[in-house]
Amino acid sequence: MSKEAYSDFYNFVIIGAGPAGLTAGIVAARNGFNAIIIEKGERAGPKPRGEGMQYYPLIDEILGNQFLQSIYHRKTPGGQVYHSPGDLKKVEITKSPGFFFDWRDFIDRFVEIINDLEVEIFLNSEVIESIVKNDICVGVKFKRKNGEIKEIYGNIILDCSGHKGVIGKFYDISYQNEINCPIIKCLVSNGNIDIRETPCLQFYFIGNGDLDYSPEFPQCVTYVFPIGGTNMEVGLMLRMTHAREMKTVKIPSKDEIMNVWSKLKEGYPGFSEFFKGAKIDYEELTAISNCKMVENVVPVPGLVLIGESAGFVDPFGSSGLYFSMAMAKFWVTMLSKKLDTISEGNKDISKHLNEIWNPENIKEYSDKFEDYEIYKDIKNSYNLIGAFEYKIFRRLRTAEKINNKWDWISSMLIQAANKSKS
C-alpha cells in the first residue's frame, strides 16, 4: 500500500487517512485527478473513533451498495434516553435507526477502494508544516518514521487531520481552546446490560458542581451505547461550549479527567450499574471537534480544512462520520470542476496554482459552501446546542435546578430531535 516511489506534485495532497481524507482521495481519483494521502499512523485511521451512524445514500456511493448493511453488528431501534443529573428523571426521544459496526471494518473498505483506484497512501508520515509560496499554500513538509523530512507539492492541499488540525493550527485556529471537547472512548465487553431491557442509547447529564469529589469539573455527558450482546461503547464527553467562560469551572488536566471517569464508572447513579463485572477492552482520552465550527475553512489560499479539522460534526449526537465524508465530497467535487475548467486539457498541472486560488475563486468556493444544505444543517445544529447548553448547563447549572426544570428540558430535547428528523 505504501509506495516508496512517488512524484513530488499531485492535484490533491491530503493530510490524514480518516473518513474525510479517504473520501477525498476516492472522489479525486474518480474525477480523474491524482492524489496522495499522507498519514502519520502505521495504517489508515490508526485509532478507533465513531462506530455508529445512520444510513445515507452517500455511503453506498463511496463504499459500495449496501456496505453499511453488510458490516453492522447491531441495528439500533433509534431511541435515545436522556437521564437527568443523579439519574432522578429521564426522557426517551425517537431518532432514525442507526447501525453499529467496527471501526476497522469501516476504514478497511475505504482502503480497499483507495488501492483499487491506485491512490497513493504514505503511512508512518507525520505532516509537520505547510509550505507557502507567494501567499499560497503549495505543499507540506512531513517526517518519515526514520526522521527523514520530505516535501510534497500540489494544486490543492486538504487538511483532513481531524481534531489535531495539524495545518489549521498554524492559522490562528485554536483547536484546544475553542473547537474541541475532550472525550473518552471506551469499549466494554461482558457489561451488565440486557439488550432487551436497554435497547436504546443512554445519555446521563452531569452539571457543573454536581460531583462532590470534583466540584469545579465542567458540565459533561456520559453515555452507554448497547452495541450487541453484552458489548457496549461507553464514554464521557466534556461540554466545553460555555465551560471556559464560567467562573465555577476549572478546566481539568488529563489526569483529573481520568480520575473523574474512574469515579463515574464506580458509582455514578444509573451509569455505574452497567460496569458490574464488565471488562474494559479499550479506553482512551481523546478529543472531538464538536464545540464550534471553524469559521473560515480556507485559512490561506491553497488549503482547505475538511471534516473534524473544520469542526464539521453534528454536535447533537457528535456524529462526524457522515458529515466528514459529505464535506470531503463537496469540496473535492467543486475543486475538481475548477481544475477541469482551468486546465482545459493542459496537463502541466503545476502551473495552475494562481488561477485556482485567486480571490474571486476563493469567494465563489466559500459562497457555495455556505449555501450547501449540509453546511446549513450543521450551523443550525451548533446554534441550537449553544442555546440549549447555555440554558441547561450555564443558567440552571446544578443538579437541583436542572431536575426542577426537567419537563421543560425534555420538551426541548424532543423538539430538537424532531427538527433534526425533518
Ligand SMILES: Cc1cc2nc3c(=O)[nH]c(=O)nc-3n(C[C@H](O)[C@H](O)[C@H](O)COP(=O)(O)OP(=O)(O)OC[C@H]3O[C@@H](n4cnc5c(N)ncnc54)[C@H](O)[C@@H]3O)c2cc1C
Ligand atoms: C469517542 C468518539 C466517538 C465517536 N462516535 C461517533 C459516532 O458514533 N458516530 C459518528 O458519526 N461520529 C462519531 N465520532 C466522530 C467521528 O469519529 C469523527 O468525526 C470522524 O472520524 C472525523 O473524520 P476525519 O477524517 O475528519 O478525522 P479522523 O477520523 O480523526 O482522521 C484524522 C486522520 O488524520 C491522521 N493525522 C492526524 N495528524 C496527522 C499528521 N500530522 N500527519 C498525518 N496524518 C495525521 C490521524 O492519524 C487520522 O488517521 C466519534 C468520535 C469520537 C472521538
